[in-house]
Amino acid sequence: MNISRRDVLAGAAALALAPKFAFAAPAKKTLRVAHMTDFHIQPELGAEKGVDLAMHSVQTHHPELILCGGDLIMDGFAQTEARTKLQWELFNRHVVRATKKPIHFALGNHDVWGWNKEASHTTGTEAHWGKKWFQDEFGYQASYHSFDHGAWHFVVLDNILQTPDGYNGLVDDAQMEWLKADLKATTKPTLVLSHIPLLSVTAVVQSWDKDKGEWQVGGNLMTKNLNDLLAVFGQNPHVKIALSGHTHLLDRVDFQGVSFLCNGAVCGAWWKGPNNGVDAGYAILDLHADGTFDAKYHTWGWTPALMG
Numbered sequence: 001m002n003i004s005r006r007d008v009l010a011g012a013a014a015l016a017l018a019p020k021f022a023f024a025a026p027a028k029k030t031l032r033v034a035h036m037t038d039f040h041i042q043p044e045l046g047a048e049k050g051v052d053l054a055m056h057s058v059q060t061h062h063p064e065l066i067l068c069g070g071d072l073i074m075d076g077f078a079q080t081e082a083r084t085k086l087q088w089e090l091f092n093r094h095v096v097r098a099t100k101k102p103i104h105f106a107l108g109n110h111d112v113w114g115w116n117k118e119a120s121h122t123t124g125t126e127a128h129w130g131k132k133w134f135q136d137e138f139g140y141q142a143s144y145h146s147f148d149h150g151a152w153h154f155v156v157l158d159n160i161l162q163t164p165d166g167y168n169g170l171v172d173d174a175q176m177e178w179l180k181a182d183l184k185a186t187t188k189p190t191l192v193l194s195h196i197p198l199l200s201v202t203a204v205v206q207s208w209d210k211d212k213g214e215w216q217v218g219g220n221l222m223t224k225n226l227n228d229l230l231a232v233f234g235q236n237p238h239v240k241i242a243l244s245g246h247t248h249l250l251d252r253v254d255f256q257g258v259s260f261l262c263n264g265a266v267c268g269a270w271w272k273g274p275n276n277g278v279d280a281g282y283a284i285l286d287l288h289a290d291g292t293f294d295a296k297y298h299t300w301g302w303t304p305a306l307m308g
Helices: 005-017 047-059 081-094 132-138 173-184 201-205 226-234
Strands: 030-036 065-068 103-105 145-149 152-156 160-163 166-169 190-193 239-244 250-255 258-263 281-288 293-299
Touching (some): 030 047, 047 081, 047 281, 081 132, 152 173, 201 250, 239 281, 258 281, 258 293
Parallel strands (some): 030 065, 065 103, 152 190, 190 239
Antiparallel strands (some): 145 152
């Protein structure tokens, strides 16, 4: 069959007029989450105004869910009941009631009331003593919990263990058994939230002992039973992310299939400026239904003038 130049041109014209079909890959279903940690709210140093600005800033990113990573108040560990009550009232007024988005809270070492009995003038028999105040504040039955939101599963750990010298990062035996059962019951991609990092370079860089000439990473900076947690995560490959705060520094460690992100601090260096070069901020994560994610640390514009 002979095809003339006129036939070719006619065919090209017909294709140009034909409907156009796009064969793009299907869009990922995405859940946007804000991770805000280490508020250290207090009446001094302009913390209330700073938290107001941070809450306004984070909501411009339109997260569907907010995760608060502990050290919500400046300190209850060594404070009286009256001082601790004031700080929780400020946190509720300037954070909890500042958003209509679902919000979940992890326990920080500063959120525990009265473990320093002498400084807090407590006996340990008070109704709110220890972690109970944190639990009562948010209606939690335990100091750890889990929940589903969208395509993802979330685990909020309590890795604050009381020790003779104060506290260490550790997930106790009862919680570890709970964690195993919780992760076994889901196949959804999972994010784990804690206050003290499970694994973090920020803990290492703060732990150089110049006298011994060795790195001395203490349990006050990183979770002591990390290897046990890694074994649990290894049996549950749907665990994708572990978020933390505590060090007020910023890093990301990708290890054995889990991304460990330490996401700075809302308060920077305790409302006194950047902490070792890390500005006051929070993280925004876009969690995709296939278990992948994107994350970015955002500063909210802290300057000493704002606090003035």
